[in-house]
Amino acid sequence: MEPGGHIPKKDKDPNTMDVDRLSIEERTATNERRKMLPSASNRTHVPRLYPGEPAPQKQETKKKWDGKGAATHIRALVATMDEDERERFKESLETEGLVF
Numbered sequence: 696m697e698p699g700g701h702i703p704k705k706d707k708d709p710n711t712m713d714v715d716r717l718s719i720e721e722r723t724a725t726n727e728r729r730k731m732l733p734s735a736s737n738r739t740h741v742p743r744l745y746p747g748e749p750a751p752q753k754q755e756t757k758k759k760w761d762g763k764g765a766a767t768h769i770r771a772l773v774a775t776m777d778e779d780e781r782e783r784f785k786e787s788l789e790t791e792g793l794v795f
Contacts, residue, residue, distance in 0.1 A: 717725065760768070773781060788794070 773784065776784065
């Protein structure tokens with residue numbers, strides 16, 4: 696170890712092949728080919744690159760209510776109703792056999 700905590704890099708063997716390196720021209724050509732690939736992740740992430748295709752729409756999942764969450768939601772809705780709406784709501788609950 697050298698002073699200052701630096702570990703010297705080992706000298707590279709000049710006879711080894713660089714299999715992981717691309718030249719600038721090869722890298723540019725590879726990137727251009729990748730841009731032309733119609734992968735689904737690219738269409739959703741960058742739709743402007745695919746002007747002929749509409750961006751796929753995300754499917755909405757319906758929220759599943761548990762008892763406490765549904766009761767809280769109903770209470771909030773009833774609290775925003777005026778008196779006439781609240782009375783009609785209570786009557787419709789009674790006709791359905793529900794107690795409010």
